[in-house]
Structures are given as C-alpha cells and as structure tokens.
Amino acid sequence: MPAAAQLSPHEEAIVAAVDAGNEDIVGFHKAIVEINSGTHNAPGVRAVADVVMPELAALGFDVEWIDQSAQGRAGHVFARHAGTPGTTRMLLIGHLDTVFEPSAPFQDYTREGDKVTGPGAEDDKGGVAIMLAALRAMHAAGTLDGANIIVALTGDEEAVGSPREAARADLLAAAQESDVALDFEGLARLDGKDMGSIARRSSNSWQVETTGNEGHSSRIFSGGVGYGAIYELVRIVDAFREQLPEEDLTYNVGIIAGGSEAALSEDRLSATAYGKGNIISPVAVARGDFRTISPEQTERVVAKMEAIVAQNLPGTTARLEVSRSYPPMAPTAGNAALLDRLNAINADLGLEAMAVLPPIMRGAGDINFVAPYVDGLVGLGAAGGGGHAPGEWVDLSSFPRQAKRAAILMTRLAGEHY
Secondary structure, eight states, rough: OOHHHHHHHHHHHHHHHHHHTHHHHHHHHHHHHOOOOOOTTTTHHHHHHHHHHHHHHHTTEEEEEOOOOGTTOOOOEEEEEESSSSSSSSEEEOOOOOOBOOOOOOOOOOTTTTEHHHHTTTHHHHHHHHHHHHHHHHHHHOSTOOOTEEEEEESSSSOOOSSSHHTTHHHHHHHHSSSEEEEEEEOOOTTEEEBOOOOOOEEEEEEEEEEEEEEEETTTTTTTTOOHHHHHHHHHHHHHOOOOOOOOOOEEEEEEEEEEEEOOOTSSSSSSEETTTEEEEEEEEEEEEEEEESHHHHHHHHHHHHHHHHHHHEEEEEEEEEEEEOOOOOOHHHHHHHHHHHHHHHHHHHHOOEEEEOOGGGGOOOOOOOOTTEEEEEESSEEEEESSTTEEEETTTHHHHHHHHHHHHHHHHHSOOO
C-alpha cells in the first residue's frame, strides 16, 4: 500500500491493527458462515448471535438480544457504546440471517485463495466480519473510547417479521438516537472498481385481481358477455409495461394465473388454475413488485397504476392491492457528503476515489427504514457476488481495505459534532 502520509498516528495504528488481526477476522467469518442462519431458522440465527455478542461485549459494548418470536422471527442483536457527549452518534447496520434455510442444498464453506464460497458469505456475514474488524481496530488504536455507536444486527433482513412496524421498531428507535447510519452490506464494484452507494431503492409488491362474466367462448366480444378476466388482466399488465417506466424505476410481474378457477397460495408464492379454451375466464390474478428511488416516485407510480386498473374492458372488473415493504433511501446531499468524507480517506490510504453507484443497481435493505431520519452510506461490507443463489462468494482481500475505511471514517466522525 502507498505511504499514508495524511493519516494521523491513531489512524496509522488502525491500519496496523486491521492488518495484524485479519487472519482472526477471516476465522470469525468462517465460523459464522458455517452456522446455517436462514431467516426462518430461529435457532441458527440465535447461534450466530451467540458468536457475535461476546465479541462486541469484549469491546465495551452493552449488548442486548431482542426477541422477535412474536413477529415470527428469531431476534436482533443491539449493542451500545457510549462515547464523548455531543459528538457524532453512529448507527451501524448489518444482519445475521441469510436466504438459505436448512433445507437448501447450498450449505458448505469452501476457500480457494481469497475466494470463499458459502451461504451468506457476502450477504451479510462478510459485512458482520468487517464491522467487527473495524471496531477491533478502533479499540486497539484507542479511538473507540470516545465513539457513540449503536450496532444493529437484525435477524430478519431477508424476510422481515410481521407486523413490520414491530419488527423494525427497535431499529427506528435507534435511528432517533443517531446522526449517521453506516450500512455494512456488500461493497458494490463496477468494471473492477469499488463504488460508493448513497441510495437504495424501495421494495414494494402489487397484486391485481380481475373478474369477468363466465360464458361460452363463441360469445366473447359480443352478446354482452364481455372480454373475460384474463384479457382484462393482460390489458392492465401491458399498460403497466408501457406507461409506468421512468428513471430509476423497475417493475416486474412475478406470477400470473387465470381461468374458470384461479387463486394464489396463502404465501402467494404459487398459484392454481383451471380452465378450458372454450370458456370465457371469470377470474385472473397477477402479482409482482416495483422499486423506486424516492417516496414521491412511489406515490406517483401507485397513482398511475390505480388509473390504469380503473379503466376496465367491457364486462370486467379489476382490483389493485399495493404493499409497501421497504421505503426508498433517496440520494440526498447529506449522503453524498458522507461519501465525500470516505473518498478523503481513500486518498489518505492511497486508494482510488469511489464513484457513485447508479441506484438502479442496488436493492433494498434495512438502512432504507432509517433513511428519513439520518444521513447514510451504503456498502461498507465485503466485495463478492452471486448473492441469494448457490455459489454465493466473497473476496477476502476486500476485508482489510473495507475495515480500514470504516474504522477511520468512524474515528473521524467520533471526533466531531455532526
């Protein structure tokens, strides 16, 4: 690494501590990847928490397990470190769970050089490891003492508990006590370069149900029978495709069914349908998602969808249901200023500046919930790929540089009134 002439003695000590402790962090990462912690595997999520909590306590944090059984989930780890009064209050966000339940065939940790493959290796056990590495380095360098930090490691980021308001109440309360949120999910890379993320789009679901007059197919379009439910649903879905598109918006149809009988399963992940070619369909249903960059865009898109659904073909009806799951994290000036701070650290470390990642390239996460209350920076976790699929991998060589970036950023923020 080039000489770090702009680093303070404490920051140079952070760099040395990260390098000295890297193998221990890699071992910690291996230990938690090898524990299955699929969101619905409550004992597994708690087992990961039982590994993480003593590590935070050893650094002087007051650590708490927040049970979420009432929300159908395992729970969260929250840890608080009181520093110098009046200085920047930081909220560090990561998660303990993965998308890989015990029944998934992808379970094993494998390592070839700096590439580790395993469930949650990047999302988000790499982020948890880097967060711990940064905090350990601050502790070793003496800069953790004055830092006001809340660590929030949720146990249900991949599938938020219900009701959502209760599942995220502790995270929102922590945001009210904070000035800055730092998100330790994966480091985005584009064309081989590390990217800075100052926005995450929302995640919303929609469902359209249509009805029509059942009858003999010979009378369709005439005789007062009408077009049937399937034609009405196809009209709506195609109008969404043509009329909704705008910058930073994506829209998807995930499942569709129609016929004489059609219904989604209770979990809305599968459908059953029955029909004949000579019967006009009386029922149809479709479900999908849409992702937006701001609350204003969300409301604008919903209004367009409602207007499209209201224009029915003859002899049909339609009903729209929209569920807002994750709010958007808009690219604010405060978020951009945090990336500027990180890029100053990159310069001092001899690293390239990080350009802004286009928001359309990033999905939603827990930081979205706190975005209305604090400035935020996304992607302080590990570099990797293949997330949410067998073969998910992480690049261990990203651990030291990400831990140094995070630890120095937190050290500088801890010395300031934000």
